Amino acid sequence: xxxxxxxxxxxxxxxxxxxxxxxxxxxxxxxxxxxxxxxxxxxxxxxxxxxxxxxxxxxxxxxxxxxxxxxxxxx
Amino acid sequence: xxxxxxxxxxxxxxxxxxxxxxxxxxxxxxxxxxxxxxxxxxxxxxxxxxxxxxxxxxxxxxxxxxxxxxxxxxxxxxxxxxxxxxxxxxxxxxxxxxxxxxxxxxxxxxxxxxxxxxxxxxxxxxxxxxxxxxxxxxxxxxxxxxxxxxxxxxxxxxxxxxxxxxxxxxxxxxxxxxxxxxxxxxxxxxxxxxxxxxxxxxxxxxxxxxxxxxxxxxxxxxxxxxxxxxxxxxxxxxxxxxxxxxxxxxxxxxxxxxxxxxxxxxxxxxxxxxxxxxxxxxxxxxxxxxxxxxxxxxxxxxxxxxxxxxxxxxxxxxxxxxxxxxxxxxxxxxxxxxxxxxxxxxxxxxxxxxxxxxxxxxxxxxxxxxxxxxxxxxxxxxxxxxxxxxxxxxxxxxxxxxxxxxxxxxxxxxxxxxxxxxxxxxxxxxxxxxxxxxxxxxxxxxxxxxxxxxxxxxxxxxxxxxxxxxxxxxxxxxxxxxxxxxxxxxxxxxxxxxxxxxxxxxxxxxxxx
Numbered sequence: 001x002x003x004x005x006x007x008x009x010x011x012x013x014x015x016x017x018x019x020x021x022x023x024x025x026x027x028x029x030x031x032x033x034x035x036x037x038x039x040x041x042x043x044x045x046x047x048x049x050x051x052x053x054x055x056x057x058x059x060x061x062x063x064x065x066x067x068x069x070x071x072x073x074x075x
Numbered sequence: 076x077x078x079x080x081x082x083x084x085x086x087x088x089x090x091x092x093x094x095x096x097x098x099x100x101x102x103x104x105x106x107x108x109x110x111x112x113x114x115x116x117x118x119x120x121x122x123x124x125x126x127x128x129x130x131x132x133x134x135x136x137x138x139x140x141x142x143x144x145x146x147x148x149x150x151x152x153x154x155x156x157x158x159x160x161x162x163x164x165x166x167x168x169x170x171x172x173x174x175x176x177x178x179x180x181x182x183x184x185x186x187x188x189x190x191x192x193x194x195x196x197x198x199x200x201x202x203x204x205x206x207x208x209x210x211x212x213x214x215x216x217x218x219x220x221x222x223x224x225x226x227x228x229x230x231x232x233x234x235x236x237x238x239x240x241x242x243x244x245x246x247x248x249x250x251x252x253x254x255x256x257x258x259x260x261x262x263x264x265x266x267x268x269x270x271x272x273x274x275x276x277x278x279x280x281x282x283x284x285x286x287x288x289x290x291x292x293x294x295x296x297x298x299x300x301x302x303x304x305x306x307x308x309x310x311x312x313x314x315x316x317x318x319x320x321x322x323x324x325x326x327x328x329x330x331x332x333x334x335x336x337x338x339x340x341x342x343x344x345x346x347x348x349x350x351x352x353x354x355x356x357x358x359x360x361x362x363x364x365x366x367x368x369x370x371x372x373x374x375x376x377x378x379x380x381x382x383x384x385x386x387x388x389x390x391x392x393x394x395x396x397x398x399x400x401x402x403x404x405x406x407x408x409x410x411x412x413x414x415x416x417x418x419x420x421x422x423x424x425x426x427x428x429x430x431x432x433x434x435x436x437x438x439x440x441x442x443x444x445x446x447x448x449x450x451x452x453x454x455x456x457x458x459x460x461x462x463x464x465x466x467x468x469x470x471x472x473x474x475x476x477x478x479x480x481x482x483x484x485x486x487x488x489x490x491x492x493x494x495x496x497x498x499x500x501x502x503x504x505x506x507x508x509x510x511x512x513x514x515x516x517x518x519x520x521x522x523x524x525x526x527x528x529x530x531x532x533x534x535x536x537x538x539x540x541x542x543x544x545x546x547x548x549x550x551x552x553x554x555x556x557x558x559x560x561x562x563x564x565x566x567x568x569x570x571x572x573x574x575x576x577x578x579x580x581x582x583x584x585x586x587x588x
Contacts (some may be wrong), residue, residue, distance in 0.1 A: 002171035006586050007123060012219075015171060018170060018171070019167070020360040021163055021164075021167065022163075024162050024324060025159070025160035025164070025324070025505065026160060026164070026321050026324060027321070028306055028316075028320050028321060030306070031319065032301070032305050032306045032317070033305065034304065034305065037293070037296075037446050038290035039291075039292055039293070040291055040293025040294070040295070040296060040449055041292050041296065042296060042305070044156070044304075044305055044306075045151060045156065045365075045464050047543045048156060048160060048163075048364060048365065049159065049365045049366075051159075051160075051163055052159065052162070052163055052361045052362045052365060053358070053362065054165075055163045055166065055167075055358055056356070056358035056359075057171050057355075059166055059167070059170060059354050059355040059358075060355040062170070063170075063352060063354070063355055067351070
């Protein structure tokens, strides 16, 4: 895909990064367990809360990566 | 019920007075001509990143959420935590879809999702389907906000027989109706700032103070019955609680931004960039919601469920009383007033936005489309203002005279209904491949199947599909929107062969910044 096509479709490969958080929290067998607990909180809870933060960081990365591309090509 | 808690009530009333003043003053904020629908209903599309953060946060994380999610944890345990993956998944969707919807709406002055569908697919009946679905799904949602308000007012000891006990709620609602009428979306936007600060203060106080009082988080989780701490591991030949957890999170996430009030708050942003930035900033609320879900467990550990002084509250409000009871148990009275005001004001913000969204839908996509196509912009705005009053009055009557459980059922059904607009609205932002009539038939099939599953599952949103000896219990909204999409994809080539397609008034460039 050249740059023009990519702009036309509105797609960026950076968006794949957004899928990571979706997969990580939608498969309960991964995280439906008590151990390892953290300050008394079972894994099930702190794991999912941690993904809220990781998800926000990933989204910020995608924002900056795709935003600078826009600025670079569209002024 | 217990005696009136005067300290809490005084703080509560003072904070309500503050936001009432703010709601009326908001008319002068970033001043625009409030006689125009996009000024009244979308705040002139002028809210930057920070105000959008408060507005969308205040809109999506409603009072009912803050009461009902911990209540579900209190009653049912780990399943309530589906709210966390749900609020994680919504932001990639927000990031990918809604800047495009904002761009095209800004370009063509679309105010509602149905405006977009009308312009994109050129079919007024499809737009009508989107409109009616939006209004029907929103109404019980407004009514549910009142449940949050009712619970905290009751918890302060303000109660009485019959209509007398409802007077505080009626007053709160009249205030809400008045400032929404005069200030439009600017009112909830300014109030959301106060509400969110109160909510954050409450949530963090609760998450710090209560575990200290109860002897640490490990002790709290030890007090929760083992069956509630984790999801039940599914037996053979069924996806069990895992399937329910995943489909509830995914289905709710796909439905959320199709609600008219979500779209209203997003379209009020000043740019697609403000929306993208918010996709990374709004998880702050998700984190807080996750912490609040844990408060349901705190309530179990604190033993409020069996304390005699709260028995009457639990009897009247069920598990929804768990959070207010815990606050009464753990905080000094003045802070109880702050916390309850946060929940009460938290009910008014989304209720205002929902009524504005429903009123805009009626005005643009029913009145202007079918009744008076020549309505001037000024007439549009005045109709919308009046309809917003009717909508709120309807919700109030509903909650006063119909058992609360009905509003809860209808809100659960609302999620199943609103998700059927996904192909036209959310996928429509990316593609015009679908045939307009195929979309309408898909919507109809999904809606009928969704209502049928809801009734077949005894008015619950989870339906068990069985397939080759395996059971797949899960959220009907997700199952039926898949059916809807299959119908649309199969019928599109067939119906395209029958005749011409209406013109798409949008072009590819409209979707980009």
